[in-house]
Amino acid sequence: MDNENTITADNQRVQDLRYLYRSVTRMARADAVDTLLNHVAEDIISTTELERLVVLYYDHQNNNLESRASYGYDNIKEINVPFTQVNGLLKRAYADREPLNVLKAKPGEKEGQPGSLKVKCSIFKDDSHGRLDAKQRQHINLCFKDMDKATALDKLLNNRSNFRHYSVLTYYQHDETIESLIGNATAFLIIPICDDHNFYGYVLADKPESDTPVSYEEARMATAIVTHSAMAIGRAMKHHKMVMRIASQNQELSQHLEVNEELKSFYESIIQGLRIGLITADINLKITHANNSAINLLGYPIKDLVDTSLINLFNAEEEEIREIFSGGGKGIDPKTGYLSEFELICANQIKLPTEICFSIIINKNGETAGLSCMFIDITQRKKMEKHLARMDRLASLGELASGIAHEIRNPLAGITAALQIIGKNFAKQDPTHEIFNEVFSQVKRLDEFIKNLLRFARPSHPQLESLTIKNVIDNTLFLVSNKISQKHITLEVDHGSGEQPEIEGDKGLLQQVFLNIIINALDATKDHGILTIRTWWQTNGLNTTTETAYCTPSTYDITTEISDTGSGIDETELESIFNPFFTTKSQGTGLGLAIAQRIIEQHQGQISVKSTPDKGTTFTITLPLP
Secondary structure (H helix, E strand, O other): OHHHHHHHHHHHHHHHHHHHHHHHHHHHOOOOHHHHHHHHHHHHHHHOOOOEEEEEEEEOOOOEEEEEEEEOOOOOOOOEEEHHHOOHHHHHHHHHOOOEEEEEOOOOOOOOOOOOOEEEEEEEEEOOOOOOOOOOOOOOEEEEEOOOHHHHHHHHHHOOOOEEEEEEEEEEOOOOHHHHHHOOOOEEEEEEEEOOOOEEEEEEEEOOOOOOOOOHHHHHHHHHHHHHHHHHHHHHHHHHHHHHHHHHHHHHHHHHHHHHHHHHHHHHHHHHHOOOEEEEEEOOOEEEEEOHHHHHHHOOOHHHHOOOEHHHHEOOOHHHHHHHHHHHHOOOEOOOEEEEEEEEEOOOOOEEEEEEEEEEEEOOOOOEEEEEEEEEEOHHHHHHHHHHHHHHHHHHHHHHHHHHHHHHHHHHHHHHHHHHHHHOOOOOOOOHHHHHHHHHHHHHHHHHHHHHHHHHHOOOOOOOEEEOHHHHHHHHHHHOHHHHHHOOOEEEEEOOOOOOOOEEEOHHHHHHHHHHHHHHHHHHOOOOOEEEEEEEEEEOOEEOOOOOOOOOOOOOEEEEEEEEOOOOOOHHHHOOOOOOOOOOOOOOOOOHHHHHHHHHHHOOOEEEEEEEOOOEEEEEEEEEOO
């Protein structure tokens, strides 16, 4: 008989272990507190004879005790009370962190005397640590409500239970948490949900249908399930806190990224909207960024600039640029930068004069991380400086030329008159007459030079009248038609489509300009060359040709282009071509183009030249339309 009981007990332990393993396995897969609390209720009910159960959760954040899961109730009353109001047996279980198996002395009656506010409980601790593993929970305390010590000891002795440390708990009835959930039950079980460090709530369970006490085995199984659930709940809460912390950090990060993106967009719009070019480079002078103005000024696509050497953009010796950036930019003032003028090489290989400010870029560690290069196009400023220098030089030269011409012209007039008188004394057959004619010819040439010198020094004011460029060019070509024929020059003239608009100009002075340029072109062009004259204009906002580069959007102009296929002009001489007394002809005075430029400026126009050695030269004259 004893063997059968032993086998039955062993089988029951195996079955309990299976139930416990299944419960622990299921809880290990859950990561939500509410899910775990529901698992606790389901596993306790399915593995014990307990008929009714409620799980109370302690909300640490709000310091409230809430009902979260239940079983066996038709209509459960929702519990949500401040934890500071918890008293009596719940408070004792919380303090001891051990379960209480509660029995009432007088079922169905109120504790204490009628009208009494106190309840006395006899509590015995389970003296079982000699029979259990040290890692398992050792105590299922027994509580007798309203039972004196002698009666309680008698019940314990009859049950042959091993209990010790008898104590009496007195509490006031104002704590109605238990009664509100299980009513006036004759026996019930209180299990605190806790681990070694944290408290998560309670499990309250009883057997109202059978009206029997909770057995020791049922209490231990339920306690074991709750103990494992506490570890899972702690893990789930840590996981939840971690998830919430990650979510909060993600939200903060998203906000920071959004702010950073807005700041990036803000500063990017400012940088891209700058009218000055901006190029940044790393410490190795590799380009990292360029704004729209830099791209537009230089003509490079951004993909062709990034990761290329900044030095390649400069029309300067590499050592000169590296000297500026030597020592990690130590030679650059961190407040004012390094300001200088350089020529940058554009995508079309044109050299762009710029004023550049180099600055160092500092990272968050205070170290030099790169360099910034801000530059502006000073082409117009350079032209203006040259123009002002030229005007100053011409003013001084004009005063000198006027004085020299005046001093030479008077004696020259006397010499001419004397030569005319002397010439009458020579017979035509006289051998010295040829010498006299050469002297007289040179005197005339000198007189013509003096006239040109005076014309340059004291230009006459243009007598403006309505005329067309077409008529001026046609009259000029008539004067040189004989020379064109002699050299067999192919003449191509395009006066533009439609009726050419009139301008306000001095016919004689403009003809002098065109005559000078055309004669120079014919002199530079070999026999059977080509002389091309094209004219186009802009009126009413519409250009008659596709050539718009010469027309500004704010004014209406008429432009004439004179091109030849001659020997061209060397690049080193091109900038000096309009300077007075500069000439490439052996018999030239160097005043023709200087006077032509002065006349065009008097007409509020512009004259420019482009030339390629051995391919030809192109003069462009632009005059405003009224």
